[in-house]
Amino acid sequence: MEKIGENICFGGRQLRYCHASDVLGCEMNFSIYLPPQAEQGKVPVLYWLSGLTCTDENFVTKAGAQRYAAEHGIAIVAPDTSPRGEGVPDDPEAAWDFGLGAGFYVNATQSPWSQHYRMYDYVVTELPALLKAQFPVDEARMAISGHSMGGHGALTIALKNPGRFKSVSAFSPICSPLRCPWGEKALGMYLGDDRATWAEHDSCALMAHVEEKLPALVDQGDADNFLQEQLKPELLQEVANSVGYPLELRMQPGYDHSYFFIASFIGEHIAFHASHL
Secondary structure, three states, X not given: OEEEEEEEEOOEEEEEEEEEEOOOOEEEEEEEEEXXXXXXXXXXXXXXXXXXXXXXXXXXXXXXOHHHHHHHOOEEEEEOOXXXXXXXXXXXXXXXXXXXXXXXXXXXXXXXXXXXXXXXXXXXXXXXXXXXXXXXXXXXXXEEEEEOHHHHHHHHHHHHOOOOOOOEEEEOOOOOHHHOHHHHHHHHHHHOOOHHHHHHHOHHHHHOOOOOOOOEEEEEEOOOOOHHHHHOHHXXXXXXXXXXXXXXXXXXXXXXXXXXXXHHHHHHHHHHHHHHO
């Protein structure tokens, strides 16, 4: 691992690292905020998964989360959203909703994506093992959150890994990739034509057969221009109601899809996770 950035922030340290990923077959960057409490021992950790076109830096520089992480003594880990580098394939039409910056937190099975696009294994297995070995984070106290594509990633990863996380939250998540253009494109290209395999990465499909009912908080702006076509939180609410899942879905009047929205409520999300960590 090579440290490529360090800044003092609210008494803690905002760090950025580069490392060689065996899972993804390329160099990867990630950011981690260690609160002041990490100087005294292990702290709980919140994983943040960002959305389409983002890197590990968007959340770090725009959300203002460090203030709240320092108050509650929680580390925040922000991985990149896809593999990158020479030889990593991109969308053949250079579209922004697939390929680089759009890994969708799945393990691709289709060529040429399958060689590098294994973001699920990276987030679930490789990165946590690296962090456990290098940083004072408590793997018994983990939570996960994210935005848009990353909200989809946070929800699906939490639902697919019972016992791993204490809580899950999301901003403007893609709630059902099976039923939106972004999801149909990404899952179709990464996983192939068999829609049954897509269901393993669809929050609504997973929640319908959930093994563990984690506390879940979702915020969605009602002025989000992707709300009706891509995000569809009402589908997630319907499933939660049908199975008695403890989902708190909050529609926030006037808010859009931007980091201004995330910055407005990230303090409440971190407090939510702190209450369970």
